[in-house]
Amino acid sequence: MDKKAIGIDIGGTSFRMGAVTSDGTVTCFRKVSSRTICEGGEAVLLLAEQIRHFICEHGLEGRIAAIGIGFPSPVDAAKEVVYNCPNLQNETGGFDGRNVVKLLEERLSVPVFINKDANNLLQYELEIHGWKNQGTTIGIYYGTGIGNSVYLNDHFLSGKHGVACDLGHLPFYLSDRCCTCGNRGCAECYGSGRALRELWETHYGEEELSDIFTHHGGDQVILEFLEAMAIPFAAEVNIFDPDRVVIGGGVAEMKGFPFERLMEYVYEFTRKPYPGRDFSVIKASREPGAGAVGSALYALEQLGYGKGE
Numbered sequence: 001m002d003k004k005a006i007g008i009d010i011g012g013t014s015f016r017m018g019a020v021t022s023d024g025t026v027t028c029f030r031k032v033s034s035r036t037i038c039e040g041g042e043a044v045l046l047l048a049e050q051i052r053h054f055i056c057e058h059g060l061e062g063r064i065a066a067i068g069i070g071f072p073s074p075v076d077a078a079k080e081v082v083y084n085c086p087n088l089q090n091e092t093g094g095f096d097g098r099n100v101v102k103l104l105e106e107r108l109s110v111p112v113f114i115n116k117d118a119n120n121l122l123q124y125e126l127e128i129h130g131w132k133n134q135g136t137t138i139g140i141y142y143g144t145g146i147g148n149s150v151y152l153n154d155h156f157l158s159g160k161h162g163v164a165c166d167l168g169h170l171p172f173y174l175s176d177r178c179c180t181c182g183n184r185g186c187a188e189c190y191g192s193g194r195a196l197r198e199l200w201e202t203h204y205g206e207e208e209l210s211d212i213f214t215h216h217g218g219d220q221v222i223l224e225f226l227e228a229m230a231i232p233f234a235a236e237v238n239i240f241d242p243d244r245v246v247i248g249g250g251v252a253e254m255k256g257f258p259f260e261r262l263m264e265y266v267y268e269f270t271r272k273p274y275p276g277r278d279f280s281v282i283k284a285s286r287e288p289g290a291g292a293v294g295s296a297l298y299a300l301e302q303l304g305y306g307k308g309e
């Protein structure tokens with residue numbers, strides 16, 4: 001029998017949920033406002049209700065092998081507890097510090113596997129491109145913050161506490177800008193969607209944010225923004241000497257985003273002669289369900305079901 005998992009990708013404004021077979025085929029899909037899991041109670045219990053509703057709605061009772069969820073937050077090394085999701089807050093603290101796996105498994109009686117969202121997005125790319133066992137792959141996602149995932153020696157880097165590769169919090173020298181993490185000078189203060197929005201409000205607030213690159217791609221403040229995006233990117237390339245880097249996230253997908261310009265800054269900072277320019281750069285898939293599919297494939301992999309089994 002073909003194994004099916006529910007994959008969920010949780011973002012600050014919406015979350016996506018799909019039933020996915022082990023070859024990555026999506027059989028049912030739903031996009032829901034994240035308010036439904038933040039407003040009116042304990043976030044994990046509201047999420048459990050949404051999952052239960054999805055299972056009933058699509059007649060999936062007894063047909064789900066696992067549930068995989070990607071959070072916009074690091075999770076602990078045991079992959080049970082969500083550390084902190086600043087974009088999913090409510091009066092009871094949102095998902096922060098909750099053992100999401102235990103709470104959901106108690107209510108849904110299905111194995112649950114959680115991950116930081118960047119790992120599940122990269123899982124999707126690894127599967128569709130066949131990059132498993134193919135050297136080192138890095139994913140950098142310029143969204144509200146900077147998401148990051150590193151896959152080497154056939155594993156995602158996790159670290160002692162599960163927080164490895166939080167590239168958005170690479171510190172910049174002599175900075176006094178405050179980051180949402182509480183530190184000062186993090187890369188996210190300069191090269192993220194949040195930073196771009198601040199830059200837009202300061203310089204171009206009378207225009208549409210979506211036009212910022214098409215109208216002002218060559219302006220000094222935009223070039224400085226691109227350089228700030230390039231610094232953590234190049235730093236990670238210099239550390240890992242990767243085979244390939246996947247670039248995604250809302251900022252990199254904006255209209256007229258100056259990708260070549262970004263890469264010129266990156267190549268300026270990468271060590272010569274190697275890694276230099278000798279790594280592939282791939283734009284992330286724009287498939288809207290990529291994170292949900294990646295979450296489901298991750299869950300099935302944890303159960304020992306490989307691709308297409």
Ligand SMILES: [Zn+2]
Nearest residue numbers: 169179181186
């Ligand atoms: Zn920070």
